[in-house]
Amino acid sequence: MRSAAMIALALVACGNARSPAAPVPAAPDRAAGVAAFATVRAVLQHPRCQNCHPAGDAPLQGDDSHAHAMNVQRGPEGRGRPGEECTTCHGPANPPSNYGLHVPPGAIEGWRMPPPEQPLTFVGVAPRALCEQIKDPARNGGRDLAALRAHLDTPLVTWGWAPGFGRAPVSTPYPAFIAAWETWAAAGAPCPE
Ligand code: HEC
Numbered sequence: 001m002r003s004a005a006m007i008a009l010a011l012v013a014c015g016n017a018r019s020p021a022a023p024v025p026a027a028p029d030r031a032a033g034v035a036a037f038a039t040v041r042a043v044l045q046h047p048r049c050q051n052c053h054p055a056g057d058a059p060l061q062g063d064d065s066h067a068h069a070m071n072v073q074r075g076p077e078g079r080g081r082p083g084e085e086c087t088t089c090h091g092p093a094n095p096p097s098n099y100g101l102h103v104p105p106g107a108i109e110g111w112r113m114p115p116p117e118q119p120l121t122f123v124g125v126a127p128r129a130l131c132e133q134i135k136d137p138a139r140n141g142g143r144d145l146a147a148l149r150a151h152l153d154t155p156l157v158t159w160g161w162a163p164g165f166g167r168a169p170v171s172t173p174y175p176a177f178i179a180a181w182e183t184w185a186a187a188g189a190p191c192p193e
């Protein structure tokens with residue numbers, strides 16, 4: 001045990017060793033963070049994302065973000081009204097492509113929208129207000145920046161890049177979205193004026 005600990009310590013020490021000339025990488029500055037947030041904002045307000053983050057209580061559909069057919073509503077927990085839950089129609093995965101167009105997409109996590117106490121509205125919110133909202137633990141489900149970053153790997157988010165047959169994925173590639181998010185966060189999550 002003891003020697004393993006010593007080796008671990010030695011590795012940590014080596015990993016931290018820098019020649020005096022090697023500069024410590026600088027955190028991105030505010031301007032870089034604000035510029036990166038423009039990419040993040042475009043993703044949040046892409047129809048694949050904002051359709052579950054509407055201003056009202058009806059989820060939205062399609063590239064024009066029209067109200068969900070059949071008067072589907074958020075319900076008491078974001079899972080639909082009793083007897084008309086999202087998962088009645090939305091399964092644990094997208095149906096196979098040979099089912100054709102206009103079938104309900106799905107995700108393993110259980111299809112739902114944010115609950116009414118914390119609706120996480122993305123539709124129609126100005127960039128500065130959107131930026132302040134998503135990083136505010138009082139309005140984002142109690143998440144700090146690390147928890148928000150972890151959330152981006154969860155199935156309802158990654159679904160946006162594999163949304164099922166006939167639906168356009170989010171136009172910004174996923175790696176570019178994550179890179180922009182991480183630049184914004186590393187700059188201290190600055191918001192545009
Ligand atoms: C099927 C509905 C659905 C889709 C599609 C969806 N979300 Fe969400 N989103 C939710 C729910 C529900 C929550 C609340 C999460 C929780 O409490 O577990 C949430 C929370 C979030 C949060 C954390 C809270 C906040 O506002 O800071 C972020 C960020 C987010 N979503 C981003 C996205 C992005 C980006 C996409 C598209 C790539 C997306 N969402 C697509 C349902 C969805």
Ligand code: HEC
Binds near residue numbers: 060
């Ligand atoms: C009665 C069945 C049914 C119920 C219940 C239902 N949906 Fe849907 N939903 C569908 C169908 C069908 C589609 C596909 C429509 C299309 O592609 O034209 C769809 C599509 C969607 C989309 C569109 C994805 C996109 O970006 O175009 C979202 C978001 C969505 N539903 C959210 C929800 C939420 C959230 C709930 C629960 C509050 C829910 N749905 C309940 C049948 C249902």
